[in-house]
Amino acid sequence: MENVDIVINSLVSGVLLGGVLALAALGLSIVLGVMGLVNLAHGELLIAGGYLMVFVMQPLGLSSLLALPLVAVLMAALAWPLQRYMLQPLADKPPESAMMTTFGLSIVLQNVYIMLFHADTRSIQFGNGVSSIQIGPVGFGRIYLIGFVLSIVVILAVHFLISRTAFGRDLRASASDPVAAAVNGVDVRRVHGWTFALGAACAGVGGVLIGSIFAFTPISGATYLLNAFAIVVLGGLGNIFGTLVGGLLLGVLQSLGGLMLGDGYRDLVGLVLLLLMLALRPQGLLGRKGG
Amino acid sequence: MKRAFQGLRKSRLVAASAGLVLGLAAATACHAANEIVIGASLPLSGPLAGFGKYQQWGYQTAVDDANKAGGVTIDGKQYTFRLIVRDDKTDPNVAASNTETLISRDKALVMLGSCTPALVNAGALVAERKKVPLVTGCDPLGAFRSVRKWHYVWDIFFDEAELSEAVFKMMDDLGVKTDKTLALLHDNGPDGKVVGGQIWPALAKKYGYKIVQKTEFPVDNMQFTTAVSELKSKNPQVVLVDAITPQAVSIRKQMAAVGFVPKVLDMEKGAEPEQFAKAAGKLSDGVLVGAYWDPSFKYPGASQLSKRFEKETGLSVSQHIADSHAAANVMIDAIIAAKSLDRAQINKAIAKTDKVYVVGPVKFDQTNTSKLPIAMSQWQDGKPVIVWPRDLATGTYIQPK
Numbered sequence: 001m002e003n004v005d006i007v008i009n010s011l012v013s014g015v016l017l018g019g020v021l022a023l024a025a026l027g028l029s030i031v032l033g034v035m036g037l038v039n040l041a042h043g044e045l046l047i048a049g050g051y052l053m054v055f056v057m058q059p060l061g062l063s064s065l066l067a068l069p070l071v072a073v074l075m076a077a078l079a080w081p082l083q084r085y086m087l088q089p090l091a092d093k094p095p096e097s098a099m100m101t102t103f104g105l106s107i108v109l110q111n112v113y114i115m116l117f118h119a120d121t122r123s124i125q126f127g128n129g130v131s132s133i134q135i136g137p138v139g140f141g142r143i144y145l146i147g148f149v150l151s152i153v154v155i156l157a158v159h160f161l162i163s164r165t166a167f168g169r170d171l172r173a174s175a176s177d178p179v180a181a182a183v184n185g186v187d188v189r190r191v192h193g194w195t196f197a198l199g200a201a202c203a204g205v206g207g208v209l210i211g212s213i214f215a216f217t218p219i220s221g222a223t224y225l226l227n228a229f230a231i232v233v234l235g236g237l238g239n240i241f242g243t244l245v246g247g248l249l250l251g252v253l254q255s256l257g258g259l260m261l262g263d264g265y266r267d268l269v270g271l272v273l274l275l276l277m278l279a280l281r282p283q284g285l286l287g288r289k290g291g
Numbered sequence: 292m293k294r295a296f297q298g299l300r301k302s303r304l305v306a307a308s309a310g311l312v313l314g315l316a317a318a319t320a321c322h323a324a325n326e327i328v329i330g331a332s333l334p335l336s337g338p339l340a341g342f343g344k345y346q347q348w349g350y351q352t353a354v355d356d357a358n359k360a361g362g363v364t365i366d367g368k369q370y371t372f373r374l375i376v377r378d379d380k381t382d383p384n385v386a387a388s389n390t391e392t393l394i395s396r397d398k399a400l401v402m403l404g405s406c407t408p409a410l411v412n413a414g415a416l417v418a419e420r421k422k423v424p425l426v427t428g429c430d431p432l433g434a435f436r437s438v439r440k441w442h443y444v445w446d447i448f449f450d451e452a453e454l455s456e457a458v459f460k461m462m463d464d465l466g467v468k469t470d471k472t473l474a475l476l477h478d479n480g481p482d483g484k485v486v487g488g489q490i491w492p493a494l495a496k497k498y499g500y501k502i503v504q505k506t507e508f509p510v511d512n513m514q515f516t517t518a519v520s521e522l523k524s525k526n527p528q529v530v531l532v533d534a535i536t537p538q539a540v541s542i543r544k545q546m547a548a549v550g551f552v553p554k555v556l557d558m559e560k561g562a563e564p565e566q567f568a569k570a571a572g573k574l575s576d577g578v579l580v581g582a583y584w585d586p587s588f589k590y591p592g593a594s595q596l597s598k599r600f601e602k603e604t605g606l607s608v609s610q611h612i613a614d615s616h617a618a619a620n621v622m623i624d625a626i627i628a629a630k631s632l633d634r635a636q637i638n639k640a641i642a643k644t645d646k647v648y649v650v651g652p653v654k655f656d657q658t659n660t661s662k663l664p665i666a667m668s669q670w671q672d673g674k675p676v677i678v679w680p681r682d683l684a685t686g687t688y689i690q691p692k
Contacts, residue, residue, distance in 0.1 A: 009520035009549065017516065119340025121536040123544060123570040130574065132550030139523060141548025213548075214513045215540035215570055217338060223513060258517035264479070264508035 005137045010255040016144040018251020020213065022235075022244045023151035024206030025228035026158060027199030033238015034175040034195045036095060037087065041102040042228060043221025044109035045200050049075055049207025050216050051117055053124050064126045064212075068150070071208055072201035079200030083193050091189070106221065113218035126212035147209040152244070154205055158198070159240045171195060175238060223267075230270040233277050236284025245285055249273075326373045327363070327626065329354060329619070330399030332389035332414050334406055337381025338511075338535050341564035342406040342611050346429065348600060349615025350374055350403055357623045365630055372623060379405055383413035390414040394423050401622055401637060403427065404446075406611070407560075408434035408481050415444040424638045426622045428614030428650065432660045434482055441659040443634075445641050447618055447650065451482065453665045454581040455490040458531065458557045459498045461579075461667045461679040465688050469528040469554050474504035476518060476542060477533035483510070486559065487533040503527045512538060515545045523551040532558040540570045547574050555579065556691045557667075565607045568673045575670040577691030582668035584610035584650050585677045587685050592649045607674070610650075614663075617648035 028042045039045075049071050056074070057067035086105065090097045131142050162168035173181035174191040182188050210216065210224060231250050235242030250270055257269030277284065331350055334343040354374045357363075362371040375397045379386035386405050393399040394417070402418050404411045404427020411430035416438070418425035425444045427435075431451035435441075462469070473495050477487020488507065495502050503525045506518045519542070522530065530553040532542055539561025546552070561567060562580040571578070586597030586608060596616060597608040625640035644661075645654045653661045667679040669688060676686030 003521075003524050005524045006517070006520045009523065010517045013516040013520065013549075017514070114336045114340075118344065119336045119338075120564075120566040121338075121341065121540055121570045122566075123540050123572075125572050130544065130547050130572075132548055134550055139549040139551075141545070144548060213544065215537045215544070217340075217537055219337060220513075220537070223511065254514070255516060258514070262506065262508065263515050263518050264512050266512070266514050 007259060008138055009140070010259050011252060012138050013140055013144060014251040014253075014255030015248055016140060016148040016251070017213070018248040018254075019148035019151040019244070020144070020206065020209045020247075021227055021231060021251055022247020023147075023154055023202060024210055024224055025231035025247060026155060026206065026240070026243050027201070027203035028225075028228045029232045029235070029238055029240070029243045030158070030202070031196055031199040032232060034171055035192050037102070037196075038095075038099045039102045039196075039199070040099060040225070041106040041109060041221075042199075042203055043223070043225035044106045044113075045075065045079065045203035045221075046207035046210060046224050047113065047216055047218065047221045048078070048109070048200075049204030050122065050124060050211030051113060052204065053208045053211065054122050055117065058125075064124075064208075068205055068208060071204045075204030076197035076201040080193055080197040082200075083196035087196070088189060088192065091192075110218050110221070117218065119218055121215050121217050122211065123215040124208060124212040126208075141213070143209075143212050147213060150205070150209065151247075154202065155240060155244050158202065161198075162240065167191075167194065226267060227270055230274040233274050233282075233284060236286045239284065239286045242284055242286035249285075325368065325370050327370045327401075327632070328397060328399045329372055329374050329401055329403060329622065330390070330393030330397055331374065331376045331403040332379045332386045332393065332405050332410075333376055334381040334410060335376070335378040337379075338537055339381040339406055339410070341536055341566045342429065342609075343378075345564075345609040345611035346406060346615040347376055348604065349428075349612040349617075350376070350619045352596075352599070352612075353616050353619035353623060357620075363623075363627045363630075365632060372626075374403075374619075375399060379410055379414075381410065383409045386410045386413040387417050390417040394418070394421055399423070400632060400634065401425070401626070403615070403618055403622060404429060404444075406430075411435070411446075412438050415441070419443050422634055422638075424622070424625070424634055424641055426618045426641065428618035429611065431482060432658075432662060434485065435660060436658050443638055445621070445655055445659045445661075447614060447621065447653050447661045447663065449581070449583045449663045449665050451486055452490055453662075454559070454583075455486050456494055457581050457665045457667050457679070458555070458579060459494050459500075461688075462529070462555060463498070464681070465679060467555060467688065471500045471529075472503050472525070472527040473500040473529040473531065474506075474522055474525065474527040474553075475502060475531050476504075476506045476508070476515075477531075478510045478512075478535065478538065479507050480510045480535075482560070483507075483533045487531070491531055491533075500529065508534075508538075510535065510538070513541050515542050518542075519545045519549050519551060522546065522553075523549045526551070528554040530556050532556070532561070534558065534561045536561040536564060536567050536570070539567055543571050543574045543578065552691055554690050557581075562670065563668075564609055564611075565675075568670050568675075573692070576672065577689050578670050579678075580668050580670075580675075582610060582666045582675070582677060583663040584613040585666065585668065585675070585683070585685065587677065588651070588683065590647060590649055590651055596649050613650040617650035617653065620648055621653055 231246035235246030254266040377389040402425035406429035557579040568575040629636040629640040
């Protein structure tokens with residue numbers, strides 16, 4: 001049995017990281033739930049957030065917290081045309097057409113990042129987030145706590161947006177039955193455009209936090225996409241709070257996996273969970289059966 | 292009528308496009324008759340891209356200088372050198388196929404190597420099979436020798452056993468006071484397993500260190516919360532890490548996150564390129580990494596090469612500009628000495644190399660290797676400083692903060 005301090009520290013870090021991972025997965029969940037689109041370029045959108053922070057916000061001298069909403073807005077602005085001109089024309093085609101388009105987009109984006117930013121390893125200096133917080137025997141990075149709190153705030157804000165606003169009503173209607181929504185006057189194409197932009201905005205913010213805690217390169221997106229899929233499946237497709245629960249659960253279980261098997265087996269834990277959930281409860285923890 | 296005209300236009304367009312594509316393909320495959328093509332597969336993307344861009348500059352600079360000096364005259368005919376680089380994307384399979392392509396399609400007469408054992412050896416095996424001379428400056432000698440008995444491939448680099456021991460020698464020599472508790476974190480790549488899994492544990496025993504933690508992880512792992520929690524709990528004063536740059540940055544940041552600071556922190560491989568210091572920021576201060584070259588070393592052209600690199604690229608210098616520059620010059624000198632385009636003759640000339648290059652003295656032994664002396668470099672205020680051995684030191688050892 002591991003030292004108790006190590007177990008407690010790992011679990012606390014797991015919970016905090018889980019919150020950040022949940023935010024990183026939120027965009028994927030929304031896009032999948034509303035548009036039925038498996039966005040294989042989600043990892044690259046995360047990384048785009050990191051690059052925007054390093055190459056646009058920080059050179060402008062903006063504080064990290066102030067820069068985050070700007071990253072979100074910029075990401076939404078960049079993502080909207082992608083949906084409008086690349087994915088929307090495929091709306092009438094089988095779903096794999098759009099999925100394969102996002103796969104192609106992910107490869108294009110990786111190469112664009114290499115051309116623009118070189119293949120160097122980057123990491124974001126998020127204010128004084130690098131310092132440590134010590135509570136008794138438990139120590140964790142300030143950035144972990146900042147990331148966790150920000151994730152909760154963003155997830156609650158997105159939940160409010162979807163459950164309490166006119167846009168949210170249209171979005172839920174489009175997700176439930178796009179044809180009926182269109183008949184009732186909802187501009188489904190517009191909703192899909194804004195949904196993709198919202199997903200990209202969440203991914204951008206998640207990418208900044210991921211890039212602050214870890215490091216990233218132009219090809220790091222795939223690693224985080226895998227975690228995001230596991231979280232979305234765990235929590236339930238398109239379920240906002242399910243994504244949070246999935247993230248926290250994955251964070252804790254990955255920490256337990258790391259404790260028992262070593263840090264190198266964290267992703268294995270995530271993949272096993274993904275397969276188990278798909279086999280036993282494909283609708284996810286908070287998802288409804290058949291919907 | 293209109294449809295027929297459109298059909299004609301379409302077919303002409305297709306024919307013109309096909310002609311253009313064929314023309315471009317032919318243009319890429321053919322070279323001027325008075326050019327000697329030197330091929331190189333380099334990691335210009337992927338996790339090792341931090342090495343590749345420096346190597347590319349070193350190779351290209353050596354080739355450009357040789358051409359400015361008049362190239363080479365063979366049988367009364369003047370030749371210039373042309374470097375063709377293909378990106379191996381940090382993938383050994385691509386490194387092997389690139390080498391095939393460079394030799395067969397690009398008509399490379401000779402080859403220069405990629406970086407790290409996995410990439411260099413993958414390409415080197417192809418060159419060896421095709422009897423094409425290849426000189427590399429980025430493959431630790433033990434890993435290179437372990438593959439096979441080489442005939443056409445030559446390696447100028449450090450011996451990983453010496454590099455691994457350098458940090459222990461440094462601590463002894465500089466009198467760095469620790470309680471001799473040590474932790475090892477290493478990836479499960481070929482060199483990570485050898486250095487972290489075998490050489491360091493043996494050296495720890497030899498120098499009287501107690502290993503309190505030993506963690507192995509996959510090369511692409513990014514989360515180290517359990518490993519750093521263990522570090523925090525066991526509090527070793529010496530931490531040795533063997534990982535590539537993204538992982539090294541991640542480990543360093545996660546150590547800081549739990550408030551763990553060892554007295555000695557050596558991060559081999561990953562802490563070597565400048566991008567480590569940029570990505571880790573202040574956290575890079577005090578991080579050690581083995582070194583085999585610094586602009587301050589008294590080798591011909593060392594300081595000038597460094598200044599030239601910084602002037603041309605605006606980047607801080609890396610030791611990989613020196614090993615690549617030297618490898619390319621060894622190859623060029625061999626072609627000049629052989630006075631022949633025959634690969635066997637060039638290979639014989641490489642074997643006879645005995646000269647001090649910008650990276651240090653180069654003379655190959657029976658295993659086709661030439662060993663570079665080792666130093667310890669440390670990041671201080673974002674700059675690499677040689678802190679050991681004393682006679683080469685450009686700064687004083689500091690502890691990580």
